Amino acid sequence: MSTQDLPDLWERMAAFDPATATTEHTDDGLDDLLAAARQHCPAVRAHSGQHGEYVLVTSDALAREVGRDHTRFSARSGIGASNAAGIGNQSDPNCAPLFGQDPHLSSGDPLVDQVELRRRLQPLFTPRASRSWRVYAATLARMRARELVGRGQCEAVRELAHWIPAYIAGALLGVPRRDRPRYRTLATRFFADDASECDHAALYRYLREVLALRRDQPGQDAVSIVLAAGASEQQALEFAVLFSAAGTLTSGDSLATLLHWLACDHELQQQMRSHPDRLPALVDEAARLRGAVATSGRTVTSPTRLGDLELAAGEQVLVCWYAAGADPARHPEANQIRLDRRPRDHSGWGAGAHRCLGQHIAQTTIASILGATLEILPAFAVDPAVSAPRRTFGQLSGLDQLPLIWAPPAD
Ligand code: HEM
Numbered sequence: 013m014s015t016q017d018l019p020d021l022w023e024r025m026a027a028f029d030p031a032t033a034t035t036e037h038t039d040d041g042l043d044d045l046l047a048a049a050r051q052h053c054p055a056v057r058a059h060s061g062q063h064g065e066y067v068l069v070t071s072d073a074l075a076r077e078v079g080r081d082h083t084r085f086s087a088r089s090g091i092g093a094s095n096a097a098g099i100g101n102q103s104d105p106n107c108a109p110l111f112g113q114d115p116h117l118s119s120g121d122p123l124v125d126q127v128e129l130r131r132r133l134q135p136l137f138t139p140r141a142s143r144s145w146r147v148y149a150a151t152l153a154r155m156r157a158r159e160l161v162g163r164g165q166c167e168a169v170r171e172l173a174h175w176i177p178a179y180i181a182g183a184l185l186g187v188p189r190r191d192r193p194r195y196r197t198l199a200t201r202f203f204a205d206d207a208s209e210c211d212h213a214a215l216y217r218y219l220r221e222v223l224a225l226r227r228d229q230p231g232q233d234a235v236s237i238v239l240a241a242g243a244s245e246q247q248a249l250e251f252a253v254l255f256s257a258a259g260t261l262t263s264g265d266s267l268a269t270l271l272h273w274l275a276c277d278h279e280l281q282q283q284m285r286s287h288p289d290r291l292p293a294l295v296d297e298a299a300r301l302r303g304a305v306a307t308s309g310r311t312v313t314s315p316t317r318l319g320d321l322e323l324a325a326g327e328q329v330l331v332c333w334y335a336a337g338a339d340p341a342r343h344p345e346a347n348q349i350r351l352d353r354r355p356r357d358h359s360g361w362g363a364g365a366h367r368c369l370g371q372h373i374a375q376t377t378i379a380s381i382l383g384a385t386l387e388i389l390p391a392f393a394v395d396p397a398v399s400a401p402r403r404t405f406g407q408l409s410g411l412d413q414l415p416l417i418w419a420p421p422a423d
Contacts, residue, residue: 029060030068030307030330030406042405046070046335055319058330063091066309066328067321072343072359074319075336078329079308079363084316087366089309091328130369132237136184142372145180149377150384152176157388164420165395168271169413172385174200174264180377181259185252186226186233194218199256219252220245263374265304265410270294270382272401272414273349275394280349285386291379293351299360299374300337301349306409307332308362333359334409392418 049056054071069075078085135141156175160166178196187195195218201207202215222235223245230236238251273294274281284291310329317323337360340346343353361368368374394401398415 029062030332042403043338046332047338050335050339053320055321057321060091063328066091066330067318067323069318069329069331070335070339071319072336072339072341075331075333075359076363078310078318078331079359079366082365084313085310085329086313087308087310089311089328091307091309091330126365129238129241132241133234133369136232136234136237137369137371137373139372142376145183145373145377146380148183149176149180149380152179153381153384154388157385161388161390161418162420165415165417167413168275168416169264169268169401169411172416173267173271173410173414174260176381177263177267177377178256178260180263180373181256184234184259184373185222185255186231186235187222188225191218191222199260202253203257203261215253215256216249219249222252223248258370259373261408262304262370263378265404265408266295266298266302266374266378267381268411268414269298269302269304270378271385271416272394272411273298274382274386275392275414275416278391278393281386281391284382288379288383288386290351291382292375293353293356294349295375295378295382296356296358296360297349297351297353300343300353300356300358301347301360302403302409303333303337303360304408304410305360305362305368306334306405307407308366333362334405390418390421392416 049068050070054074055067055069057065058068059065069078153176156172160171166172175196178199179192181199182192182195183189198211198215198218201211204211223239226233226235226239230240234255235248235252238248243251274284280294284294308331310331312323312325312327312329314325315323318329323329337343337358338346343358361371393416395415395417398413401411401414404410404412
């Protein structure tokens with residue numbers, strides 16, 4: 013079947029506009045649409061209201077091909093999550109640190125060279141270093157769940173899922189413990205859909221304080237590492253904003269998805285209460301099937317072929333990790349949550365040189381947060397009296413709201 017047999021694909025795709033930062037669109041029919049694109053035209057020219065024409069990639073094989081071949085597909089791009097992470101960048105808005113640089117363009121300068129910067133940051137992100145955040149993540153989640161439990165209800169996207177990851181991202185960045193509630197508030201406002209210039213300026217002002225502190229008192233944190241590499245004030249600030257986005261929004265969206273799964277499936281919730289050791293596998297399934305980083309942008313560097321398409325240098329490519337994770341050609345029973353997938357090899361964490369640096373931290377801390385939440389909150393469900401949660405979809409993917417209810421414990 014050719015793309016002409018799907019005449020309304022572009023129009024419907026534009027209605028979701030995955031190339032833009034907005035998260036106001038929801039998933040009515042989105043999964044079917046992406047499945048149709050994946051089956052009939054896994055690389056296809058689509059159109060975005062804001063960015064014009066781009067090539068949408070939906071199959072696992074082509075997503076990996078684009079992610080892995082950075083000589084043909086540059087990560088310096090005007091669309092996708094990598095671009096959104098460059099928000100407010102003065103040096104190059106299309107070029108967030110790490111995301112926007114290509115491994116083969118090695119310059120030997122750790123601030124420009126993606127491979128070198130990743131190498132320096134790596135000790136913070138190893139599986140072992142990631143495990144050291146378990147206790148902190150669980151303690152925060154227990155405190156938060158205890159604050160909520162007596163109410164018998166909460167709006168779990170705002171009050172739970174997006175509450176805790178900012179504390180962990182702040183700690184990784186080098187934000188002192190006493191300031192983490194303030195950092196959480198500022199980062200939440202900065203990334204809100206209706207954020208103002210004032211909200212942007214407020215986070216920047218606070219991050220400058222962190223930079224000054226870490227220049228005076230370096231620690232084992234990401235800001236200290238970047239400063240030690242010789243970053244200017246502006247470079248370090250842009251890096252801190254990237255980390256704030258990568259560390260808070262993604263984990264918050266993933267937690268929202270997982271709480272929704274647990275609230276809708278009581279058997280699954282019960283299984284996780286009895287076997288919390290299965291939570292990391294569940295977190296990984298959420299990354300595969302409902303990847304929080306829904307799309308990443310790339311730019312074609314020289315004329316090339318992708319699937320059935322001939323691409324010209326300069327064309328924008330939007331890799332939809334979200335669609336690739338549900339590709340039945342790669343994952344049997346792709347739409348089912350299965351905790352026994354072996355190997356757990358999917359592209360929800362990306363593919364190639366820009367693959368997620370924070371994967372182990374995300375997996376460990378999200379599993380710890382869920383485990384501690386299940387310890388404190390009794391069996392919970394989605395509140396049927398409030399409008400049903402809707403999936404948000406743009407560069408990131410999560411839920412617009414998640415009203416949960418449970419039976420509050422007797423005093
Ligand atoms: C469930 C949570 C998360 C998911 C699903 C996720 C997913 C991804 C994906 C798909 C990419 C590849 C982007 C591309 O190729 O353009 C990526 C890159 C990245 N992620 Fe994550 N991520 C998560 C959490 C985190 C956390 C918690 C951190 C840091 C604390 C983090 C830091 C990064 C960084 C720095 C990159 C860019 C790496 C580079 O360009 O070299 N991520 N992530």
